[in-house]
Amino acid sequence: MPELLIPVGENIGPGFIDWEEYEYVPGFTVDDIRMRLEYAAYQGQAVDSITLQMGINYGGSVRHAIEIYNYVRALGIPVTCHVMSMTASAGTIVALAADEVILEQTAQWMVHRPLYTDGTSSQRSEELRADADRLDRDTQNMVDIYVARSGQNEAAVRQLVSVDRFMTAQEAADFGFVTTVKPLASKAPSSAQTQARLRSYKMAVARADKRRSKARTAPTPNAKPASASSKSPRPMAKKVIPIAKAVAKTAVPTAQQKANAAAVAALAKSLGVKATIEGVEAADDEPDAAVESTETDQDGALLYHDGPLAEGSAVFYDEALTEVAEDGEYGLADGRTIVVTDGVVESITEASAEEQEDDAPASTAAITAAVQAAMAPVMKKVEDLTATVDRFKKLVPETPTPRARAASSSQTDPKGGKAGGNKPHPMDKAKT
Structure with a gap:
């Protein structure tokens, strides 16, 4: 098995139900990679390389992203990340774990600082300060990964992530995040x-045009459909x-x-x-x-x-x-x-x-x-x-053709009746 293709879900971290949209958001953790590798080994397949395939990834947990990053970097086999639509926030950390990052020309790359999107359960000032310190540490870890991969200095990276920065594939490549931009295919x-x-x-x-002309001159409303044998x-x-x-x-x-x-x-x-x-075709037939x-x-x-x-x-x-x-x-x-x-x-x-x-x-x-x-x-x-x-015509004489006998004028009564004792016609009596 030369290459193992692993799809990356929309959320970095466990999957969850979005109650506002009433839909399940699939997650992606280090266990998804580990289980696929173990299953390949169980099947007796030697994995030579891995491709992480990202469709749309909205980011997620920075902690889970860093765990995936460290696990993938320690595998010791070539890893490629192919982004087809968008990767954002913690998803970029997972992508940068690969040796080669490929973005489609129409894909996007989004970076920003870590944040608590759902708020915090802290209620005291000391706890709020501790939460802020954890955010600062997560930000520093992300900045360190970005600096190591892009080759940019820390000031440039912190300036980049100060806001939600949506970058085109070429902009991400120019900054140093992406190794290859796949151009649009045209043929x-x-x-x-x-x-x-x-x-x-x-x-x-x-x-x-010819069919319309035939339909006007010789309509066939009762035409039968062509048989299956044709x-x-x-x-x-x-x-x-x-x-x-x-x-x-x-x-x-x-x-x-x-x-x-x-x-x-x-x-x-x-x-x-x-x-x-x-x-x-006959000589007078016109080819269709x-x-x-x-x-x-x-x-x-x-x-x-x-x-x-x-x-x-x-x-x-x-x-x-x-x-x-x-x-x-x-x-x-x-x-x-x-x-x-x-x-x-x-x-x-x-x-x-x-x-x-x-x-x-x-x-x-x-x-x-x-x-x-x-x-x-x-x-x-x-x-x-x-x-x-x-032979039959020579042996059998030809039968004479019968001819009608001519009527004699002496056989007809002057009053219209027939000779031979026949009575006069009733119409003759009516006329007298």
């Missing part, structure tokens, strides 16, 4: 990331484990696959069969967007990119090109390997000869021969059925 995006974000924004705007896991770099999942999209066919599909479609057309080739995807070797997970995948292409986890792929190495389904740095393809390693031979698509001639072999029994049955129909 501007690279030019490739900037271009990728710009392309993502333009693509998102274009796709949103989703696939986000591709993972070999050294990075992403959390979220990306929505999968059908992979764009390669040039060889398009040629094979066209050959199959031509063969089907020559046989009089209408064929729909999945994954290949210029976004392309590449399948990885992770159960169909996809990487999305604007245009063909090449070195310098920005890759994303989503089709909208908004979630930049994490840095790492990705294996592709065709055997290639890409390295992504700052969301951009840095290098592409081609597949080995064995992998290319195993993954090579079937040739047009092989597909045509396979389709012809599969359809040969069907075509044989069609030819046999056609020959049977022809």
Whole structure:
């Protein structure tokens, strides 16, 4: 165990309940350090160094602070104190027990003379004078520690602690309290990331406009949600484990696959069969967007990119090109390997000869021969059925078409009734 990290509570001394705020204020004493060291020894771990981590420390008991100071100085191992927000009053004594004091650039360092914040139980003048003497001794101990660490003279230190002095990290370093000021971390995006974000924004705007246009012209209020089968896991770099999942999209066919599909479609057309080739757009279809995807070797997970995948292409986890792929190495389904740095393809390693031979698509001639072999029994049955129909037509004469017999004018009664003994129509009698 090379380093033991020990958090320092808000109060130097035992923890207590703040009845005004109704909350518990965690404390920090020498027992917190001792118990952690003993537990590490019980676990069989050799501690090489200690880091005291301070978030917000408001100070506390000077007596407890001096006890911690002397205990830490006597350990004989490197000790570092890292102040992330603020350390004040007695907390600065604990911090100065470390060999190296690191303050964040935005952290604060506050010093002042010891005081009795809760008053005193003394009721006689002699006791009050004794309390004042104890305060003077505590002040002297603090001044001695400050002088020993900062290298300043005692007059300068007493002048500094005469009031509540809040110091910036740089001011504390200039005075000699702090050894290192940790600057703010800043990382501007690279030019490739900037271009990728710009392309993502333009693509998102274009796709949103297209969806709004489709919604106005052809609303689909009863559209069903996409099924769970249309989703696939986000591709993972070999050294990075992403959390979220990306929505999968059908992979764009390669040039060889398009040629094979066209050959199959031509063969089907020559046989009089209408064929729909999945994954290949018809000539009159308009592509939805210029976004392309590449399948990885992770159960169909996809990487999305604007245009063909090449070195310098920005890759994303989503089709909208908004979630930049994490840095790492990705294996592709065709055997290639890409390295992504700052969301951009840095290098592409081609597949080995064995992998290319195993993954090579079937040739047009092989597909045509396979389709012809599969359809040969069907075509044989069609030819046999056609020959049977022809033989049947030759053996069975054609049935004449029946024609309606022409009505004779002599069969109709001049008054409107029909010949053959039929009675006149009732309407004819009504007219007479």
